[in-house]
Amino acid sequence: MTSVLIVCGTCYLLKLSGYLIPDSLFANPRFQRINTLIPVVLLSALVAVQTFGSKSALVIDQRLAGVLVAAIALKFKAPFPLMMVLAALTSALIYRI
């Protein structure tokens, strides 16, 4: 529970800091570029780890099929809820067979 509150506090302070500090501090283009890439690498890593990771082992299971279906759905510009449902259905189906 403590960690829940700490992560909430951290993220709130990050938001608030933008209203409290002068913006010239972060105007540097290098900083901007890195900041654009941070969500890209973290979210990509999360996709990969949540698809293949199982504790400290790597496995290929029903999740991969679900994620591949999600990728195809996104490729065809499927709306977010549909993409999630398709991924879950695929994974559940394979898990139950």
Add this chain to the structure above:
Amino acid sequence: MSVALPVGTYGTAFGASGIANGFTVLQTCLLSLLLFSGASQFAFVGVMGAGGSALSGIATGGLLGFRNGLYALRMSQLLQVRGIKKFIAAQLTIDESTGVALAQEERGEAAMRYGFWATGIGVYISWNVFTLLGAYGAQALGNPSAWGLDAAVPAAFLGLVWPRLIDKRTQVIAVMAMVLAVLLVPLVPAGVPIIATVAIALIFGWRSR
């Protein structure tokens, strides 16, 4: 409103993800109420649920929350808020509210401010209502794998990163991050493979091309 509703369904996914990763309904709902930034919330529960330490969960959530601080820099110029409104505006400074505000640029500052507040408040309400529904729903379902929730979580991350993969270079960087993270999974404690990919962002962001 047109933004708030799809976000709501995403909130359901977060609610379910919190439960699937071993958090209680209360903890899941607190994250939506107090943290209120989808990517950070998904990442935090994902890292902790995979057995990561509290520190790596907080670090991943915090790194993903960093961009909200930069949105806030831009929004503070636009909104010119004082006193208590500044603290409310801060909590509502997320991808959606900032995106809608910036999309109204041609229609003038009043429209931009309206876009920020309407989207921020709308998303806040729907995100929290749907988190609660998703958390209760998932709790009732039981085993996450049997309902495909184990795949819905990485699919949610894929949906979040997809619109950011705007050019070839970014796509290559995304693939490198995936490969690095997977390679690190057997070698380092849970959570660390994800944070380690920040190195890729630093290396490629340092140089302009």
